[in-house]
Amino acid sequence: MDSKRRNFLKVAGLTAIAGIGAPSAFNMLLKGEALASSGGGHGEAAAPSGTRWGMVVDVKKFAENPELANQCISACHTVHNVPDFGNAKDEIKWLWVEKYPNAFPEHSQDKRPDYVQELPIMVLCNHCEKPPCVRACPTKATYKKKDGIVAMDYHRCIGCRFCMAACPYGARSFNWRDPRGKDENGNPFIKAENPKFPTRMRGVVEKCNFCTERLAIGQLPACVEAAAQSKALVFGDLNDPHSEVSQVLKANFTIQRKPSAGTHPSLFYII
């Protein structure tokens, strides 16, 4: 009879484990928790609700007018008191120009005509729908707002730079030096301070904030305003099918940066 008791205990034990484990496993799958942490990929984004700010960059128009990119960059960097340290190692950039092979490394570069290789691609924070930087931040200094903007609270940033490692687009810069300081010739790193916006301090990470402070008072982002005449940058609500940006997206073939990262950027490019 001993062997029978042994078998009975085995079956009873397995049944108990299955009974306790199965409901929690089912719950996790049903609630989608397991998907939330590993989902993404190439599929469709989640059903839209509320505002989601996004932008279309018309690269052709930047190629036609080589000065335009610099105008946008300087508008952005002036409004946000972005310091210019004068060397690439310490560089702080919210908005900058990248070459096609660097901006779109996942797209085939094979047999591309030369002009494509030289296209000036305006790049900035993609304000991803699934931002990896937000998941990496240990202090919730960076977070996704309800309007889709991935924003930062510099008060909380401890300068660990996990977000910089997590960002697939290199959109974040670290303040290795004091942005309020001066170079060896006595020129301040911030050429002209905008008194309406703060600077940052040494030891924090910074990036494009989609001009959330300007949107709040009904203004367009600084770069969009600088490119308004050429309509090279179209900004608006991606969730509103009647917005200008949605119309442009409907009428044109656009690509996004590193789609396989599964981050669902809010930025689209017309090449």
Added chain:
Amino acid sequence: MYGKGRIIPALIIFLGLMTSPIWLQLGNASKTPKPEKPKDYTECVEPTQYMRETHMLLLNQWRDDILREDADMERNDPKRVGHTANGTAYVRSLQNGCMNCHTSKKKFCDECHEYAAVKPYCWDCHIQPKEAM
């Protein structure tokens, strides 16, 4: 007492040195800070006593509301634009709100902060009004 000629003067000097911080600061002890109030405005966003005690919490609350919760706000949402007891609208912002009325950091903020020996890091990033520099 043996050697009182040296011991007593030495004791007096010792006591004098030990208590010197007390009587050297006698005149200064009663000097309370007098932050300069704006001339054009008579009321702040909250009663004076509340502002004295809890302005730091109020600023933290503003910061969290504006930075994190502003997505759903209308342009004149009370979360972004507040109203004083008498109905004057104000922007909930240190740099663009408080310092519109309190135009001098030196004469207002520093007055108490130096007295209380607190060193808030507001101005490491926020730009203080030009007049104060």
